[in-house]
Amino acid sequence: MSPPSPDSPDTGTAGTGIRNTGASLELRGIGVNFGGLVALEDVSLAVPAGSVVGVIGPNGAGKTTLFNVVCGFVDPSAGTMTFEGAPFRPRPHQLARRGIVRTLQGVGLFRGLSVLENVMAGATHTSKAGFVSSLFGLPRSDREERRLRTEALELLGEMGVADQAGAYPETLPYAVRKRVALARALVARPRLLLLDEPAGGLSAEDIDELAALVVGLPARENACSVMLVEHHMDLVMKVCTAIVVLDFGRVIASGTPDEIRENPAVTEAYLGAEVSS
């Protein structure tokens, strides 16, 4: 499959090879330069509501940069974005409020906060307690804190780590930390979740659980679509409804997992031949 041409009538979803079911996030013609280095060039793709879109590609292809563009950490030099139909100019701290949450490569937990507090921090923007009520410890602040706490504990329970609520991240095994990070992301009730290498450093078992979880996300009570960067192909193939392949900052292929698996360009640039045993 060839990269989408800019004048294609159905630019929004053409890249994903999926019928337009109402795109949640849509990128058109995104370009990014770092000094002389072209990190992204004319990237268009869409994440339809209720889908799990995987972004794969060789190291340095621009996957993280793409996420950074969506999150507002990097300003694109070209292109436009819409989220849920409306033009979208992201600012990192407003994302959560808009319904987009991202996890970081690694874990990115706050080391000075307990697990529970970490998760509560994820829902900061939903708190209605203002400065004054917090400063004076008014009932409103207490009420909101209690609400956050309940929600956080609920999610920790869902992730199966509720018993670690009082612990500090550094003392926990990596897999548990990853779960906490996921809980922190989900507590914000996102409608679009960006996962940056969620399987990195996880064991096969944990990856299976992660896969089950991600597959279930669109069907959750607070349904959310997912965009995912990952090098672990098993996971990608298992959970994604569509995959976009980047190389040297350009979309070189997109389609369903099966299409991608068969695509020789992708094999050449990214998958390589499995080491034969």
Place this chain on the structure above:
Amino acid sequence: MERFIFLTFDGVSRGAIYAAFALALVLIWRAARVVNFAQGAMAVVTAYAAYMTYNSTGNYLLALLVGLVGGLLLGAVVERGLMRFVGHANPLNDVIVALGLVLLLTAIVGMIWGGEYRAANHPFDTNAIEVGGIPLMTQYDLFIYGSVATIVVLLALLFTRTPIGLRMRAAAFAPEVSRLLGVRVGRMLTLGWALASLVGTLAGILILPTELGLHPHAMDLVFASAFTAAVVGGLDSPVGAVVGGIIVGLILSYVSGYLGAAVTPIAVLVVLLAVLLLRPGGIFSSVRARTV
């Protein structure tokens, strides 16, 4: 116009010394990621050593040498004997220990030499060299320029051209990784401190004749100016330290000359804010770190 030229030259000669002192701070920052608040007090100690030598022998070069070697030793001793044992759980710990060291050194100097001001003599002609009737600089100023320039060039070479420089930088940024790569991190730290203390001593000895004189607190205010200079230039950049030093020197001179000496701290703050708001890592900061 005449006044402007005069003030410019005055500012530059002052600035050169702040630059040298700022260089010492930059060195330790690069070598150990510590802002050495004890730099001033350490320079006072070695300046006393140089002072005693000059007074008893009358040989300026010998005194300078004694001071510099003393600085080297003192830096190494402070690192080996003290800073090495400071817990790094919190970067403020270094600051506090350095402040403790300042008090201790100041007290010891006070006990030995008393609180009196002592004249910092030197063998240079202090009559200004006049150009077009404007007294521009003295022989001593030229000596300062020469010394500071030499130090800057040597340090720049050391850091960018030599393996030792590379080791020092690596050790400062990522001690654990550096150790795995065979870098003797402890030694690099000691070396960094020793060198910084040497440069600090040089700056101290150079600046004394332009200050009120040698006494236990002789470097307190110099430290503040030099720190400002280092921050303006960007703590990671030796060239920045020099430019920062000269900028601070010029501000102090212009503001003091046109607006009055009392206003200088306000001017320094304003310039500092202006520079750092535009470039939060100092004028010579390199690329902004990628965070995600």
Place this chain on the structure above:
Amino acid sequence: MTTTEKAAPQSPVPVTPQRSPLQRFVTAGLAPALPGRGGSTLLRHLIWVAVGAVAVYFISYGIEPFRNYQLATVAAYLCVTVGLTMLTGMNGQLSLGHGAFMACGAYTVALMQNEFSDRNILGNWTLLVSLPLGVLVASIAGVVIGMCAARLRGPYLAGVTLAVALVVPAFTTRFASVFNADQGLSVYIAPAPAGLGPYFPPERWLAWIAIICAMVAVLLIANLVRSRFGRSFKAVRDDEVAARLCGIHVARTQVLAFVVSAACAGLGGGVLAVISSSVSPSVFGLTLSLNLLLAIVLGGLGSLFGAAWGALLLVVLPYATTELARSFEMSPGMANKLEGNLPLAIFGLTLIIVMLLAPGGIQGAFRKAGFAIRRRLHARRT
């Protein structure tokens, strides 16, 4: 700068939601905090403040006037150290310039009080106007500096705040007609209310004023720290990127922390002006700012208890070292050399030793001891 708090090891004791206040007090700061537990934060903190106030009230009767003055000074510093601990310990911003914010509060109080007395408006109630105004002025200064500070990290922030600390004398000299340059101003303070009796020591009255202010500051900061803002402060300190993705506006949070701590400093400065009934620029110079920093680090950056230790140290340590040095018998020649320098040396040495032996500060040491004890108790129980 990321001022990292040593993560407390996982609590070996299962955290039970219902604990007696005493238990809670004993373990406060020891157990990983479980925020949002039942009850009213305000009420809980108010009870503590009330208990503290009553205790201090009786203490103030039990001690000599000079001790009362020292108590008042501790209280004045406490106003500042709670704010600074919050700023540096919890939000990770380093300030070498809080003395300047104290000066803002102090000079405002001084000018207001003198204005009142010039217009023959006398009485202690004027403090209810002057002190809040001092806090306001300090907060405004805090907004200005805080906005710059939010862009700066580590030593760059230190550099700017250092310059702020140095600016105070320059201001008072430049606007000498208002601030009276180096000499400073004396502050009109009404005598203690007549109802307290003719021989009521003024120091005790001042101590009460100072303590009330400190209690208010501690109460509010404790509330804040326990709220979502406290969490945001720490989140920003630990990982800015992650904090932004959590919907936290990093710069705004940092400015807020800075302003709140500047406000506390303003209050502390105002109180200092009241209890010493004078203000002058060199009181609020760099030395004070550095001492404040020193105090909170020695006290322990992790919790507000550390701030209390710090405030106490600021008063006790210089006093103690001088007394200690004086206890050595010396010949006049020796004395001339050592007088003044010996306490200084002891002071410096103490700092170094404490930092080497207990890098977590006093509160950190207590916390460690607390863990050891609890672990032992736990071990015995099982």
Place this chain on the structure above:
Amino acid sequence: ACSDEAPSSDGGTTENVPGVTATEILFGTHMPLTGPAAAGYSKIAPATKAYFDYVNKNGGVHGRQIKYQIEDDAYNPANTQNLVRKLVLEDKVFAILNGLGTPTHTGVLDFLNQQKVPDLFVASGSRSWDQPDKYPGTFGFQPDYTVEGKIMADYVKKNFAGQTVCHFGQDDDFGRDSLAGVEKILGASGVKEKQKYVATNANITPQIQAFKTAGCQVVISGTIPGFTARALGTAAQLAFKPQWVVSSVGADNLTLSGLLGQNKGLLEGLLSVGYLPVSTDDSNPWVQLYKKVNAEHNANAPFDNNIMFGMTVGYLTVQVLQKAGKNLTREKLIEAVQSGGFKNAAAGPYRYSKTDHSGIGGMQMGKISGGAQAAFGPVLETDEADGAVKEYTEKPTTPPGNGVPQA
């Protein structure tokens, strides 16, 4: 202990006077012994103490030994406030003596006044100490900076008529009051260029260049010693050679030559003004007495004007104590000072009276020549207002044989 009913500081009764027992009197002081301001000043209090020790060895005053508690405030008013309260409230001193510094001492004026603690002989030339209505217990010691300025200007007016006069001063009450005095004599237009420095910035080249540009021929200087020396050094660098006339605060030959080191030749011809005998004048009986005390009780510290100052304060204090009588109270002490008429090493008169709490009122010009500083000409006397500068004609006194003033 509840002290509600036991006022500690009314000082009204003879038997319960703080700091005074049958055998002892306790004075306290605050001084910079450490810190940037300590240079020189740290020698004053030990000298006073040495003189007290000398008196104590000779039997004390009315059978009481004088104790002197020195607290180091490092010239930081915050410390001063704390330490003076400690001295008064905890150590219960009888009086505060010779507290040093304008900013430091200003901060404790109200407190001392409230506590009714005598506050004698403040070591600073500020005019603040002379407010008998507001601060009945506070007394100055040295001539205030305005008086000094007037006397210097008067000399300049008479001896350098027609020359361009400029003023160099510290940017605080010292420089301000000094300039005010100078302008009282020369008129505002009589001072062509006025420059100020701050103690925190040692680079005064811009200021000195301004003097040079303005063509100043005489510079009257309200500077501390460090800046006097810097001014001379910098001027020499710029090939600028005016006649310097320097305040007593910053004109001690010994201190200046120490500061100038190899350049001490620059001091030649410097005019100064002083109110005590020059410390190097060995022919002066006061210098002889103080040197003896210094050797016996002060570990023979290098003898300079600071020691002269400290000893004179001690001497004056003993004079006052003698006068206050055996039944010492705080009121009697203040009455004794106010009764005035003290004569000792000081050149001019002590002006103490019920309505005047300023200190010494007379000064004498001095000059450094051949490396030695000597006073010359008449002792001059004036006030800080518009009074004329006139000669003070009374003969200088000599100390009694045993060096201890008698009642």
Place this chain on the structure above:
Amino acid sequence: MTLLEVKDLSSGYGAVPVLREVNLEVPQGTITAVLGANGAGKTTLLRTLTGLVKPTGGRVAFNGTDLRGCKVEDYVQRGIAHVPEGRGVVAELTVEENLRLGGLWRKDRADAKKATDEVYELFEPLARRRRSLGHQLSGGERQMLAVGRALIARPRLLLLDEPSLGLAPKVTAQIMALLRSLRDSTGLTVLLVEQNVRSALSIADQGVVMSLGRVVMTTDADRLRDDESLRHAYLGF
């Protein structure tokens, strides 16, 4: 011949024990895969081997000599290179400087230079980014840099902590192939900690499974690869 011998090695962080009496033998010229769940102590094992974590008991012998008391800085000169977990890159130095640092201690300048060129050849993204600072690199590029830098030391024993973390499958395969060829051509010995069990076992000679700080099984890699019940029991798939 046994190149690395670990006997009863224990260690931990502070008072918390992590490694409990680990025994391990790594023969010269082989690849040993250390496997195990998250938190099993694999990283801690490597860190203890190179002295980054102080052992609380037991001993380690390399090539017959006891490594106790050997400084962290000396390992690389003795022929042990350790690629730490996560970001083993000096973020403030450029790619070039990072690589230079890896060969600084070597006397044989020419060979160090040659090794550097080989690394650029092997990881071609690095060649494109020579002058970029470490922190500008993508996650995978950093990983390449760390692995490449270790190779410049031409070690006899290479300790790799999750080298495939964040690497594209192709690069992972490349590295695995490289390890195999280095083993075959130069006799390099590798201790490989991997979550990517399949690719690790594809090249390993020996498999070591850790759990809760203990070695619970040491066996031929082939057996572990082929015996599904064994894999299920120890590795969960």
